[in-house]
Amino acid sequence: MSQESPGEQVDDALEAAGLPTPDVVVEPDADRLARAVASALVARLAAAQAVHGSASVVLTGGGIGTAVLREVAALAVEPEASVVDWTAVDVWWGDERWVPADDDERNEKGARAALLDVVGVPAGRVHAIPASDAGFAEPEEAAAAYADELAASGDGGPPRIDVLMLGMGPEGHVASIFPDSPAATDSRTVVAVRDCPKPPPTRVSLGFAAINAAEEVWLLVSGEGKAEAVGRALTGGLSGVELPAAGVHGTRATRWLLDADAASQLPR
Template identity: 70%
Template sequence: MSLSPGDRASAELPDGHRPPPQVVIEPDTDRLVRAVAEALVARLAAAQAVHGSASVVLTGGGVGIAVLRHVAGLVAEPVREVVDWSQVDFWWGDERFVPADSDDRNERQARTALLDGLDLPGFRVHAMGASDAFATPEEAAEDYAAELREYAAEGRDLPRFDVLLLGMGPEGHTASIFPGSPAVGDERPVVAVRDCPKPPPTRVSLGFPALTSAEEVWLLVAGEEKAPAVARALAGAPRDEIPAAGVHGTRATRWLLDAAAASRLPRAED
């Protein structure tokens, strides 16, 4: 199977009873950002058509925040306005355990890029706790787990996530779950993470039970330095070695890559 730039193809990999992951490759990061932003708006509109509301889990990082900026541009075009943003719940996959006004916060970056311009009801934005509100990341994790339960259907611990966005680091980490971290084997929906190899070292992250509960998981990955980890993940690496390899959606898992990040994937002979 050829996975050339711009192609959309399914990577035929076994994954239990879940659909195999799909791989989408765009020629460069700018094209990737535009494609993801447009697809996200369409997916949230489709979710609202079915459920009346929609729910998305946001990610930080350069590509994740660039996608939100592009969504903000789409919102500014009335002809493209198809989502009732007052009926969208925004959650986070992870957060840095720093003060609420820190520029390191994924929430703060997302608000600047998109959320502050949407005039959202406050209860629709589900930010993880900051270090000036909670004494420890464990307390912040417990608080977020409680909020997830509050918005879940009766008898469940997690609400419906229509789309869960994730990035991936060069070593294969996703959300704030790093290779070899105790969080890899933690079966709680939200976990405190200490001693991360990437600063800031203390964080709060969704755990695998939450990361794998979304209807669709989209992994947004750009850059040649991430290509080896992408190839290992799609070849079925164990999640303790490449945590991103252990994340999948209940209906779809999409690896959305630029050509550089996809450069180590196997290609069929022409």
């Protein structure tokens, strides 16, 4: 009898839990990855609107996340992107830096410049995580307020999220959940994160409870420096505490969208 590989063991565990086996898509480079993800996102939002009348997305920051938003904005003038009614798209964030609203470190600020202001998403549909100057004394208060906003939109639980996009750090962190951090074992939908190993040290992040309630979770990963963590997440059978990227999944689909460098340590 042949022995299962670690990757096959991961697939079996997901199947036993009733979760979808991850899809892996590899593009030749970061630029083509951003264009491919942008096209797929437009198609997914349009499909959600066809079914529900509206769509919802959770955005991520970082280089590849912002590049995707710029590509979506570039597509907005093309016929394939005109199928999305941007006035009926709810926008959320996976995490945010605890800095003032006009700080360039804010994921929200980058997303507005790259896409939201370009396509005209209404202010009432942009659900930004509170900034440090938004009237909350501590990030824990901001996290509780964002959790309340999520619950109000979802009739007491997380709202329907059609696509939740995540980046991943070289050590395997997603959103602002780092390996072996308190956030990795926190059961709340939104958590305050202190003493992050990368600056800025204080943040507000969705927890696994909110991330894993999304219909589709897309992990956007670019660069050779993240290849080891990609390989460990997809084939190592690790928990989300050890490697947070290994602990995220969608209820309908989990997609790893990689460039060739990030995929370089996956089995062929």
